[in-house]
Amino acid sequence: MKVFYGIQGTGNGHITRGRIMARELYAADVTVTYQFTGRSQDQFFDMEIFNGYQWCEGLTFSVKNGKINPVRTILKSRPIRLFKDIRQLDLSGYDLVICDYEPVTAWAARQQKKKTIGVSHQYAFQYKIPRSGGDPLSEAVMRNFAPVDTGIGLHWYHFDQPILPPIIATPDMPQHTQKNKIVVYLPFENQRQLIELLAQFKGFEFNIYSFCPARTPYHANIHCKPLSLYGFQRDMHDCAGIICNAGFELASESLYLGKKILVKPVHGQMEQASNAAALTELGYGHAMKRVDRTAIEQWLHETKAVRITYPNTARYLVQWIKAGMQPIDQDWCNQVWSDVKVIPVDLH
Template sequence: MRVLYGVQATGNGHISRARAMGKYLQQHGVQVDYLFSGRPTDQLFAMEQFGQFQTRSGLSFVTEQGQINYLKTALQSKPWQLWQDVRALDCRAYDLVLTDFEPVTALAARRQQVRSVAFGHQYAFLHQIPMTHDNWVSRSVFQHYAPARQQIGLHWHHFDQPILPPIVDLEPTCHSAEPKQVLVYLPFEAPEQVLHWLSPLTDFRFKLYGPGLAKAELGHISTSPPCLADFKQDLHRSAFVLCNAGFELVSEALQLKKRILVKPLHRQMEQESNALALTKLQLGSAVSQLNTEQIGRWLVSDAAYQQVQYPNVAQRLSAWIAQGAEATTLDPKSWW
């Protein structure tokens, strides 16, 4: 079976899912070609697993100081380039096109009438799940940004909908969590502001990752640019995770039973809704604004959270794809 796999690369979560899926697709003998869009090639890292992958411009949102800048997003978008990329991509040599919310592969497959399957967190929003700040723009994005013949949503709970559990990329580890260590990943916040919040909290050890940060030791705070191996190691070793309200990192933290605090990206419907779902399910805490006091209260709180254990979705989904990806053989209820 030959598959073209499109991955949205604006954030690291989609790539993390692709890493998990890629390992199992290979085990099942599926030949996979990868296409990533939404980030310049020179900003991608730890991509050796994907071989000779392709990249395209795609579409992405511009964020500043913890919120989306819609004006800059519109000014920097390149719809004509997207259409040119869609027209130029030939999908007809593939048995199946997979897309994790990646528009070039999704739209090219639809245009050429090649069978396609989409999976990812964004497709859960096509169902009745906890949502806030919903509007016609967000609904249009979820419906038309990266469509496919079959669309499979992922979420932390099924909400009585045909939704699968998260795909998490976690290797077996022997690292035990250190009770005072906190993993911090807030790529949409200004790094100097994050350091200002964390500096007074000297009773804890912070592992801070983010774009533009240098690798450094600043007393009780270690900083690092985004990377793979060290980040995963620190995730395992931390008892706490402080992050924006994206889906993949929170999913990995839940699977590892970490205490979680999220600050959603302001005016971003998906992250605002993720924060709502996380608190409604009693899986973690959420705040609309961060400061030293908020973080300090969370670190010493004795609030009780629900714990979850998800199945190996990447393994099962890859087996389903290798067997033909027939809709009739996918029973979401059996995955929970």
């Protein structure tokens, strides 16, 4: 079987999910060509598993100080280039197209009438799940950004809908947690202001993953680190909690590892606002509307979290693809969810 797999590269969550799917597809002897869009080609890192991927510009959002800038988003978009990339993508030699919310692949497959399945958190929004910050325009954008024949939605809970658990790596559980160690991933916020705020909490150690500004004053409890898959995973393994935007994949990994979570949604991003609402509604995490000192201080002293035993959803999906991709029903989804358990974690 030959598969073309398009992955949205705007956030690292899509790429993380792609790495996990890539391992399972390779193990199942599926030949895959990968395409990435959504960020500059030189900003991708740790991409060896994709074995010589394709790249084109695609679409992305312009974000500054934690807020989507609609004017800059429009100015940075290049519709003529986008339409050309869609026309030039030849999918004729492939048996199946998989799309992780990547618009060039999705629209090229639609034009060429290729069978396409979508695997992403965004496809869960076709069902009744917690929503926040939405309006008719944002709902229409989400439906039409990367349309597919069969959209397989992923979420932290099924909400009695035919959706699946997150696709995450399933590492060994940490044997030791550093109670005052916090991982921070807020790349869309003003990093200098963020550092100065977190430095005030002297009893905690903050490991900030982002492009930290030059000439930042030294603080003993602040560690600025470059984006790195393995470094980030190492710090995630033994930290007590994570402060991050309300993307889906990172929160999923945190829940699997039993970390406490504080999210700050990107303003103007309906998906992230809805994720924050779902986390708080389920009791899985905390949210703040802006980077707020009081909210952070309260959360830092929180001693409760949950660990969720998510299965290897990627393996279930690859087995489903190899078996002929029968229509997804609630019984099959229930089988995938059957081993999921929510376990309280005491961080004392």
